[in-house]
Amino acid sequence: MYSIETCKEMINSYIExxxxxxxxxxxxxxxxxxxxxxxxxxxxxxxxxxxxxxLAQNSGRRTQSVQVIIRDL
Incomplete structure (x- = not known):
């Protein structure tokens, strides 16, 4: 995984x-x-x-999962 700063530097380099x-x-x-x-x-x-x-910006975020139980009453 690359740092956000490294990614931004590389993007700027490729734009140049x-x-x-x-x-x-x-x-x-x-x-x-x-x-x-x-x-x-x-x-x-x-x-x-x-x-x-x-990916670097989202690496600190947690995904939330929800469990659903379908019941036929």
Whole structure:
């Protein structure tokens, strides 16, 4: 389990990576074309960290269960 702070830092890092890729995902030098990173993979990783953040935020909460007995009178 990751801390809330770690999750937030990673989410911010992936948001910055998304911005960098969007500003210049690929470029050409002469006849060669270079691609910086795969935006889809960055988005998937950010979503994973968002999920980890949700888990970290909910880790202190207890779930409450209720037992119900159905009786036919």
């Amino acid at each position: 990576a998304e911005k960098a890729v969007l500003l210049g995902q690929s470029y050409k030098i002469g006849s060669r074309e270079l691609t910086r990173a795969d935006l889809t993979e960055i988005i998937k990783a950010r979503q994973l960290w968002e999920h980890n953040l949700t």
